[in-house]
Amino acid sequence: MGVVVKLSGPRDPSASLAPLVALVEEDMAHVNRIILDRARSHVDLIPELARHLIDSGGKRLRPMLTLAAAKMCGYAGDGHVRLAASVEFMHTATLLHDDVVDESSLRRGKIAARLLWGNEASVLVGDYLLGQAFKMMVDVGSLGALRILADAAAIIAEGEVMQLATANNTETTEDDYLAVIDAKTAALFAAASEVGAVIAERPKSEAAALRSYGRNLGLAFQLVDDALDYSGEQSTLGKSVGDDFRDGKITLPVVLSYRRGNQDARAFWERTVKEGEIGEDDLDKAIDLIAQHNALADTMERARHYGAIARDALAIFPDDEIKSALLEAIEFSIDRPF
């Protein structure tokens, strides 16, 4: 525990989400009001549990994408704010259901809701937030945006099921892994960005560009997340280092280390992530193996690859401060320490 391997490769520690946060600050305050308002219910457990998650913050990256994309596309109404709140609710619902599936104990640095209120409540409050998300989308009234977000909801669930199938499976290829993160993470980033262009009624080329930006940013984001699980510092990460390892999740660092490893290394991965026999020193051993096989550095290389695609996707938009903030968000997502 607490073993920290510095991620190698070029880093830009000065990259920050601050410009993006500043540009959407006013709209985001509106989103936050809607979120608190919609998490209300006469059923006490719902606001309690929802607030536990909402108050614990998180970066709110997904709703920021919707707000920034709409702004970049010159959208003048207020539908983007409700779509952004919907996106955050979809994400929060996924987190609640994920925790049940993963049997997680920490989420965003706080005790996972399922341990405080039980799995039942996490399943059902997740369903409630999903219902509220669809209600808000319907209120906005854009069938185009509805279609994109409903598609994303189905794809995310499909991705989560795929992830179940890859769990504990050391035969998982990098392509299998990519298909999972494309569905479970990148689909919502893509939809969150695309709907900004769609409600602004911009041409298809701009919607497609924002979709591509979001998707590739999401892939990069998840790759880094999976690298951080073997390298981050627990206090800043807000979850436990080694969670994925203990859950038998087959993320790219493991896929690469398994494929590049000798018989002993493969036997180690089979005993631990496949069979679930994990001893006290095994996380350290796993981190050593991953370093030995350059698997963390290469996971970061993959993240940079998708980051570059995200960057080029935005090329058709004029250079201005929003575009610049969205580009910096790519760097931040790759170089973030948490």
Add this chain to the structure above:
Amino acid sequence: MGVVVKLSGPRDPSASLAPLVALVEEDMAHVNRIILDRARSHVDLIPELARHLIDSGGKRLRPMLTLAAAKMCGYAGDGHVRLAASVEFMHTATLLHDDVVDESSLRRGKIAARLLWGNEASVLVGDYLLGQAFKMMVDVGSLGALRILADAAAIIAEGEVMQLATANNTETTEDDYLAVIDAKTAALFAAASEVGAVIAERPKSEAAALRSYGRNLGLAFQLVDDALDYSGEQSTLGKSVGDDFRDGKITLPVVLSYRRGNQDARAFWERTVKEGEIGEDDLDKAIDLIAQHNALADTMERARHYGAIARDALAIFPDDEIKSALLEAIEFSIDRPF
């Protein structure tokens, strides 16, 4: 086990769903094709698990309501078929999540999916079906229908959370119980019926009438379901008699028996449904107490009360074979043996 108390009160064993089934047969075949088609996925687990539930049948009462309501309103398009499939998917998703919450072992007479594929898969495939439901609704393109079904999704989840709060709580009043079944069951019956009028673009009065019909039918249906749990024959019921008792669910037969009982009776209910200390003979004892307090007969009386409201709600529609079939469905729902 196997103790069967006949439900008292006037019964019409000749009431049948057959006329309704016959009237919507062609559309329902279409719905079934859509359901099988939409439960497809390249992720193997999804069609496997979805089909386990779908093949096990069930009455398909909810989608039939949508089809029949649209037909009664003279709807000529094919959107009602996709809305009906959405309604069934919403219902199936709820069943999957319910089984996780209730830790059920039987569902529609088959082993609950969660025992075959795990809780994780039940949660996630439920999410997938919900996503598909919303996709289909969006495809139909009626914002009015979307609003009604999205509202229902949020209310259903709220009802399920309320039910968690009443579980094991012997202080639950009849009003508390009604609020739960209104949300968890009647809301979808109401929405399923109402959308038939909405896509047919009929006046508000007809949409409201169908909503009222659906809601009250749903209340009656759930009341009878809860009565059957203390009286049905296991083989026809498709679930275990006494499931609610063992789960500590506070349904109306228990609410009434507890309130009408003497100190000993209350102590019995507190030990069993509140504390969960259930011995071998306790289900027989529970059934005896419920009979003694006339709680089953009065639960059926309540069901008849809501059935009567459902009947009057349809009064504004001309008398024809569809209306007649919908009215007979009320009788069937009350007098059904399973």
